[in-house]
Amino acid sequence: MDLIKQIFDSGVVGCGGAGFPTHVKLKASPEILIINGAECEPLLRTDRYLMIHEAEKLVSGVDLICRELSIPEGRIALKKTYTKEIEALTAAIEKLHSKVQLHLMDSFYPAGDEQVVVYEVTGKVVPPAGIPLDVGAIVDNVATIIAVADAVSGIPFTEKYLTVTGEVREPSVLKVPVGTSFAQCIEMAGGTISDKVMVVSGGPMMGAPMSWEAAMNASVTKTTSGILVLPKDGAIDRRRKTQLNHMLNRAKAACIQCTFCTQLCPRHMLGHPLQPHRIMRKIAMNMPHQDNNETTKDHWILPELLEDKDIRQAAICSECGVCEVYACPMGLQPRVVNSLIKGELAQAGIRYSREGDTWEADANRPYRKVPTKRIAARAGVGAYYHIDGHTYKEETASKVVLPLKMNIGVPAEPVISDGVHVEKGQLIAACPEGKLGANLHASISGTAHLTGNAITITEV
Ligand code: SF4
Ligand code: SF4
Known part of the structure; x- marks a missing residue:
């Protein structure tokens, strides 16, 4: 059976990010398939576990995708410090006579950012607001490839x-x-x-x-x-609870324009025109008057600021958090500011508009990578x-709650009636024809109930 159809039927979506449907991503014809094994976030160990214990399944999955979809090259990108993972993958590659190659990266954050990993592996810069395919690459994470390998064996996600x-x-x-x-x-x-x-x-x-x-x-x-x-x-809980007007007032009073947030910004270092220190300055200089008890975002930005060229660059912020967790000596939160601007830009229907057609990574980038261990310490x-x-x-x-939308695109539409018995692996909600979305299957056997935007299954 056609691989793309098997992946679609099984409801596979990207496991590492926002859940882009994998059958759509793999329909393209890239020059290289990059498997993101960086496990970017400091405390997560899932992909590392899979690279050790499911190494053969992973390598054979990459081989299969490259062969079936005529992708010339497959590489697994992981950190140099992952010695057990490198050993397991090297052994699997040898055993399977695979053409898959490993690409070893430094241990820095955010090594697993899609645009960063593409640059590390290919030396090409994905354009601002672009996707890896713009430079001939597709990036999938380790768990997604394992799910694809299961799909080929007829096992739904x-x-x-x-x-x-x-x-x-x-x-x-x-x-x-x-x-x-x-x-x-x-x-x-x-x-x-x-x-x-x-x-x-x-x-x-x-x-x-x-x-x-x-x-x-x-x-x-x-x-x-x-x-x-x-x-x-x-530290994380305190940041979560910081009131917006309090944070903005601090930005106004305390930003010393040191530019560290820009110098260490991973997207800026790729040559993208994102300069958080300029955004912070313009926001601080143009903040409307706020009453002390104002806590909503309704009044915090002047609409004319959305026309500003620097402010609009907030749209290409990945929200990695390097600026607020690591770079800023004053404890300010450029990431939060960018996130708010992104929301305002989307609400105003303003789409990002790219200028130029070449982007060059900063020559100092190799020396400005933030060690993962240090960012973990700073993050608390x-x-x-x-x-x-x-x-x-x-x-x-004994009970599961399955939202109809767990992916980018439209929600799946139920194909079962309320109160019926379902078996594990049965299709319970389907991706609407011709739409971007993913199928949804019962993850346990039991009685299914339709509850608005989710399906609940209870074991009997
Ligand atoms: S969160 Fe900060 S460091 Fe990360 S991309 Fe956005 S501006 Fe740059
Ligand atoms: S790092 Fe902090 S103080 Fe320095 S320019 Fe950026 S927001 Fe301002």
Whole structure:
């Protein structure tokens, strides 16, 4: 059967980011397929686990994709420090007589940013607001290729690998049905050490912080890469709780225009015209008057500022957080400012407009890479950085909640009726014909209930 159709039928989406449907991404004809094994976020260990324990499946998956889709080159990009992973992959490549090559990178953050990894591997700069295909590359992460290999064996995407770490008794890499509750995952990792905790879904740099109460209502989706249990009122929690008007007023009063945020910005270092220090200056100089008790964003930016050339560059910020967690000596948050501007630009219907057609990486880039260990310490999670021996655990669930939209594009449409019995692996919601989206399958057997924008399955 056609590989693209197998991937579509199985509902595979990118496991590492926003969940772009994999069958659409692989329809292109790139010159190189890059497997992102950088495991960019400091505390996550899932891809590293898979590169060691599923090395042959990964290498044969890359070979298969390259062969079936006539992609001339397949490379797995990972860090030089991942010695066990390099050993396992090298052995798999030799055993399978594979043409896949390894590309070894320094240990820096954000090595796994799609545009950064493309530059590291190919030496080509993806244009601002562009995609890797603009320079002939496709990037998929390790877990996505494992899901593709399963799809070829007729196994739909119903199970998810993720890391649970932080303030838990047994930091673990788990394999659970998609839709499993965060509560069960945290219990699988031995439960919490302290009762004053909050949770981040994803990594410490770019993940979504949430209160403990919110986490107890959350479930694993196709894109959940990790669950971090962190101290309440720690550095990440404090940043989460910083009020917008307070943060903006501090930017106005405290930005010393040192330019460190720009000098260390990974996108700026690729030659993109993003200069967060200029954005901060213009925002600070043009802030409308705010009453002390104003906490909404309704009044924080003057509409005419959206016409400004520097301000518009916020659209190409990856929100990696280097500027706020590492670069800024004043503890300011250019990332948050950029994120807000992006929202305003989208609301105003202003699309990014590129100038020029060549971009050159900064000659100082090799010396300005931020070591992963140091950024973990600055992010306030250095205490967990050394945890390497994660236990591996697999479990099923007695109840799963499956949102109809776990991917970029439109939600899947239910193809079952409320209250019916479904079997694990059965198609329960389909990608609407001709639309960007992904199929959804039952991740456990049980009784399915349609609950608005999700399907809940309860074991009987
Ligand atoms: S978050 Fe900061 S460092 Fe990262 S891309 Fe945006 S401006 Fe640059
Ligand atoms: S690093 Fe901080 S103080 Fe320096 S220019 Fe950027 S926002 Fe301002």
